[in-house]
Amino acid sequence: MLYMQTVHSEDEGGRRSFIEEARRRQIVAAAVTTIAEEGYARASFVRIAARASVSPGLITYHFRTKERLIRQVLEYVHTRLDRAMEGGPEPLTGFEDGLRRIVAGHVMYCSQHPEEMAARQEIIGAAAPPAVREWITENEASGRAELAGFLTEGQRHGEFRAFDPEVFTDTLFAALGSAPGRLRRRPAEEHEAYAQELARLFAAAATGRTPPW
Amino acid sequence: MLYMQTVHSEDEGGRRSFIEEARRRQIVAAAVTTIAEEGYARASFVRIAARASVSPGLITYHFRTKERLIRQVLEYVHTRLDRAMEGGPEPLTGFEDGLRRIVAGHVMYCSQHPEEMAARQEIIGAAAPPAVREWITENEASGRAELAGFLTEGQRHGEFRAFDPEVFTDTLFAALGSAPGRLRRRPAEEHEAYAQELARLFAAAATGRTPPW
Amino acid sequence: MLYMQTVHSEDEGGRRSFIEEARRRQIVAAAVTTIAEEGYARASFVRIAARASVSPGLITYHFRTKERLIRQVLEYVHTRLDRAMEGGPEPLTGFEDGLRRIVAGHVMYCSQHPEEMAARQEIIGAAAPPAVREWITENEASGRAELAGFLTEGQRHGEFRAFDPEVFTDTLFAALGSAPGRLRRRPAEEHEAYAQELARLFAAAATGRTPPW
Amino acid sequence: MLYMQTVHSEDEGGRRSFIEEARRRQIVAAAVTTIAEEGYARASFVRIAARASVSPGLITYHFRTKERLIRQVLEYVHTRLDRAMEGGPEPLTGFEDGLRRIVAGHVMYCSQHPEEMAARQEIIGAAAPPAVREWITENEASGRAELAGFLTEGQRHGEFRAFDPEVFTDTLFAALGSAPGRLRRRPAEEHEAYAQELARLFAAAATGRTPPW
DNA sequence: GATGAATGAGAATTCATTCAT
DNA sequence: CATGAATGAATTCTCATTCAT
Incomplete structure (x- = not known):
C-alpha cells in the first residue's frame, strides 16, 4: 500500500505490510490492556500509546480515528472468542x-x-x-x-x-x-x-x- | 432492601437548608435525565445545568466535584428503588x-x-x-x-x-x-x-x- | 443568557450581557490584527488569544467554532465598511x-x-x-x-x-x-x-x- | 515576459539527473492538481503524494521543504504562462x-x-x-x-x-x-x-x- | 533513488472547576 | 445563594519532516 496518514479513503482493503500488521497488533493489544486496566474513559491515545511505547500520532496513522481503533479491538476480541467457542x-x-x-x-x-x-x-x-x-x-x-x-x-x-x-x-x-x-x-x-x-x-x-x- | 444509601460518610456534616435541599434535588433530577437521554459521556456540567436552568457553577457549589454529584444520583435512584422494593x-x-x-x-x-x-x-x-x-x-x-x-x-x-x-x-x-x-x-x-x-x-x-x- | 460553553444550540438570538459583548469585540479585534499581520494560516486560537491576553478556551466559549469567529470578523468589517460607504x-x-x-x-x-x-x-x-x-x-x-x-x-x-x-x-x-x-x-x-x-x-x-x- | 523564473538562486547547484527531473515534474504536476481541486489548505504532502502515486517522503527528498515545492509550482506555472504570453x-x-x-x-x-x-x-x-x-x-x-x-x-x-x-x-x-x-x-x-x-x-x-x- | 513507518509540534474543541460579582 | 466569565489541562486528529531499510 502506498503512503498512509490521511488519505486512504475508506477501504481497509489495501494489503498491509508485515511490519504494519505487527504494529497494528501491538497497538490493539496496548488498547486492550489500557481499557481493561484503566477503563474506557481513561483510555486516551496518549495512554494507549505510552503502553505501546509509541507516539500518539502513530495510532491515528494506523487506524485513522479512535472509533476505528475501538472497532478493531472488538473485532480482535470477538475473533478470538469465536474461534474458542467453536467447541x-x-x-x-x-x-x-x-x-x-x-x-x-x-x-x-x-x-x-x-x-x-x-x-x-x-x-x-x-x-x-x-x-x-x-x-x-x-x-x-x-x-x-x-x-x-x-x-x-x-x-x-x-x-x-x-x-x-x-x-x-x-x-x-x-x-x-x-x-x-x-x-x-x-x-x-x-x-x-x-x-x-x-x-x-x-x-x-x-x-x-x-x-x- | 437490596441497595443501601451511604450515611453521609464524608459529608460536610452540617444541616442543609430547605432551599439547598430543593436545589440539590433539582440538579440531581436534571443529571438523571441528561445521563439517561444523552449518555454518561455527554453529561457535562454545562448540559446538566442547562436542563436544570441553572448555572454550571452552581453544581460545583452544591456538590464540590462531579464524582460527588454522580454518587448523589446513584443514591437518589437507589433510595427510590429500595422504597419501591419494600414489597x-x-x-x-x-x-x-x-x-x-x-x-x-x-x-x-x-x-x-x-x-x-x-x-x-x-x-x-x-x-x-x-x-x-x-x-x-x-x-x-x-x-x-x-x-x-x-x-x-x-x-x-x-x-x-x-x-x-x-x-x-x-x-x-x-x-x-x-x-x-x-x-x-x-x-x-x-x-x-x-x-x-x-x-x-x-x-x-x-x-x-x-x-x- | 444562562450559561454558555457547549450548549446554546444555534441561535445567536439570546441577549448578550454587556461584558460578553465587550469580550466578543475584543476577541474580534484581536483576530483582525492577527490575521492582518500574520496571515490567515497562522491565525490560530492560541495566537489570537495571546494578542487578546486571554486563554484560547475563551474564544471557543464565546464563538463556539472558528468558522463562527471568522464570520463575525467579516460581519464586523462589512458593517463598518457599509456604514462608511453610505456616501x-x-x-x-x-x-x-x-x-x-x-x-x-x-x-x-x-x-x-x-x-x-x-x-x-x-x-x-x-x-x-x-x-x-x-x-x-x-x-x-x-x-x-x-x-x-x-x-x-x-x-x-x-x-x-x-x-x-x-x-x-x-x-x-x-x-x-x-x-x-x-x-x-x-x-x-x-x-x-x-x-x-x-x-x-x-x-x-x-x-x-x-x-x- | 511578465513573470520571471528565479535562476536557481539557492539551489543545490548540482546538475540534476534525467530521472530526478522527471520525478520533480511529476510531483509539481500533482501539486498543481491537488491545490487547484482541493485548495491550498488541504494540499498536504500526503495528498499530493497520493495523486503522484509516490510516497510523501519522496517529496521532501526532492524539494527539502514544502515552501520550496510551492515555489517550484509557481515557477512552473509562470514559465508556461510566460512562454504562452510571448505573443x-x-x-x-x-x-x-x-x-x-x-x-x-x-x-x-x-x-x-x-x-x-x-x-x-x-x-x-x-x-x-x-x-x-x-x-x-x-x-x-x-x-x-x-x-x-x-x-x-x-x-x-x-x-x-x-x-x-x-x-x-x-x-x-x-x-x-x-x-x-x-x-x-x-x-x-x-x-x-x-x-x-x-x-x-x-x-x-x-x-x-x-x-x- | 524510493519507501513508508514514525515522530512531535500544533490544530480546534471540550470540560470540570474557580472566582469576582 | 447564584451567576457566568474565565481558565488550563486534556481530548482527537493533522501534518511536514526524518530516517532505517
Whole structure:
C-alpha cells in the first residue's frame, strides 16, 4: 500500500505490510490492556500509546480515528472468542449438554483471557461513538439469533421447557457479559467450579429439572 | 432492601437548608435525565445545568466535584428503588413467591422509571472515576448479602435446590441490571409479560421445577 | 443568557450581557490584527488569544467554532465598511461622479482601516471553512448586483458606454479587493492621489472619455 | 515576459539527473492538481503524494521543504504562462493592440489552463510561508516593471492618455489575477467574449476612447 | 533513488472547576 | 445563594519532516 496518514479513503482493503500488521497488533493489544486496566474513559491515545511505547500520532496513522481503533479491538476480541467457542471435539449428547458447553466454555474463556473480556465489557458499557454502538448491536444480533434458534430447537425436541427464547437469551447474555467482572473477584482455582455452577443454573432454568451433573 | 444509601460518610456534616435541599434535588433530577437521554459521556456540567436552568457553577457549589454529584444520583435512584422494593401488602406464600416478587418487582420498576434506571446503568457501565466504582461495589455488597441470605434460607426450607447462592446472586443482578436496556426495545404492553417470564426463568433455576404459574 | 460553553444550540438570538459583548469585540479585534499581520494560516486560537491576553478556551466559549469567529470578523468589517460607504452629504452630479465616489471612497476607507481590509482580503483569499466561503459568496452577490444595476442605469442615461456590466463589476471588485495590499506599499500621503487616479481609470473605462477632473 | 523564473538562486547547484527531473515534474504536476481541486489548505504532502502515486517522503527528498515545492509550482506555472504570453506571430499594429493582446491572451490562457491558474491563485491568496510571499513579490516585480514600461511608451507615443502607469498596472494585475475564478463560473463558450470585453475595458481606460473593435 | 513507518509540534474543541460579582 | 466569565489541562486528529531499510 502506498503512503498512509490521511488519505486512504475508506477501504481497509489495501494489503498491509508485515511490519504494519505487527504494529497494528501491538497497538490493539496496548488498547486492550489500557481499557481493561484503566477503563474506557481513561483510555486516551496518549495512554494507549505510552503502553505501546509509541507516539500518539502513530495510532491515528494506523487506524485513522479512535472509533476505528475501538472497532478493531472488538473485532480482535470477538475473533478470538469465536474461534474458542467453536467447541470441543467430543460430540454433543443433547441440548442440555450444548447449553452447558456454551455457558462453561464462555466463562472459562473469560477466566483465561480476563483482559480481553474486561476490555470488551468496558467498551460495550461505555461505547461513546455511536458508530461503535451500532457495530455492537449488529454484531450481537447474529449471536442472539443463533442462540435463540438453538433454544427453540431444544424446545421442539422436548428437552427444554416452554420458556420465551428471547427472554432466556437476554438473561444468558447478561450473565455471560458480567462474568469477567465476577471472576475478577474470585481466586482462579474457583473459576472452573463457577463455570459449572453457572451452567447448572441455566440448565435448570431451561429444563425445569435439577441437572444430573 | 437490596441497595443501601451511604450515611453521609464524608459529608460536610452540617444541616442543609430547605432551599439547598430543593436545589440539590433539582440538579440531581436534571443529571438523571441528561445521563439517561444523552449518555454518561455527554453529561457535562454545562448540559446538566442547562436542563436544570441553572448555572454550571452552581453544581460545583452544591456538590464540590462531579464524582460527588454522580454518587448523589446513584443514591437518589437507589433510595427510590429500595422504597419501591419494600414489597407489596400481600403476605409471601413462600420463597419461590418471594423470588418471583423480587424479579418481577424490579423489572416493573424499570418499566415505570426507565430514566432513573437507564441513568444508573449508564453510570455503572461507564463510570470513569474510580471512587464511584468503589462506591458502587461497596453499595451493592449489602444488597447482595441480603439476597444471598434469602436464597440460603430458601434452600434450608427445602424450597430451593442446592445451588451456589453467590453465583445465583451474580446472575440475578446481571439480569436485573440489563433489564432497562432490554425493556427499551420492547413495547410497554409487553413489559408485564417480560417480568413474569424472567421471574419464571429464575424460579425454575432456583427450584429445579417449572413454576406452576 | 444562562450559561454558555457547549450548549446554546444555534441561535445567536439570546441577549448578550454587556461584558460578553465587550469580550466578543475584543476577541474580534484581536483576530483582525492577527490575521492582518500574520496571515490567515497562522491565525490560530492560541495566537489570537495571546494578542487578546486571554486563554484560547475563551474564544471557543464565546464563538463556539472558528468558522463562527471568522464570520463575525467579516460581519464586523462589512458593517463598518457599509456604514462608511453610505456616501457623503453632497448630492451626486451624475453617474460618473457616482462611480468616482465609489472607487475613491473604498480606497480611502482601505487607507484609513488597513488592518480590517487586509484581514478581510486574507480571509477571502484563504477562507478554509466551506461555510465561510458560502457566506462570502452570498454576501458579495448583493453588492455585485447593486453595482451592476448602477452601471446599467448609467448606460441607459447615456453617461456610460456600452460595456458588459458583469465584466466591469468583476474588474472593479478585483481592483478594490487588491487595494489594501497595494496601499501598504505606498506612503500614506500618496493614498489620496492613488484613490483619485484609480477613480479616473474606471471613469475612463466606463465613459470612453478622459475624465475632466 | 511578465513573470520571471528565479535562476536557481539557492539551489543545490548540482546538475540534476534525467530521472530526478522527471520525478520533480511529476510531483509539481500533482501539486498543481491537488491545490487547484482541493485548495491550498488541504494540499498536504500526503495528498499530493497520493495523486503522484509516490510516497510523501519522496517529496521532501526532492524539494527539502514544502515552501520550496510551492515555489517550484509557481515557477512552473509562470514559465508556461510566460512562454504562452510571448505573443502571436502577427506584428503589433500599435500599443492599443498590444494591450489588447496582453489582456485577451492572459484571459484565454486562464481559460485553457484553469488548473494551473487556479493553483497559482490559491497559493497567492493563501500562501502561509512568508518566504513564498516574498518570492511572489520579488517575482512579480519584473513583470510589473515590464508592463509599466510598455504603458509609458504608449503614452510617449500619444496612444495612451496621461494616467499613472503604476496604478494602471496594479489594476490590470488584479483583474488578470481574478480571471480564473471569474471564468470558472461561466460556460466555456463565453470565455472568448469575456476576454475581448475585458480587453476593451482596459483599452478604454488607457486611451480615453471607446475602442473601435 | 524510493519507501513508508514514525515522530512531535500544533490544530480546534471540550470540560470540570474557580472566582469576582 | 447564584451567576457566568474565565481558565488550563486534556481530548482527537493533522501534518511536514526524518530516517532505517
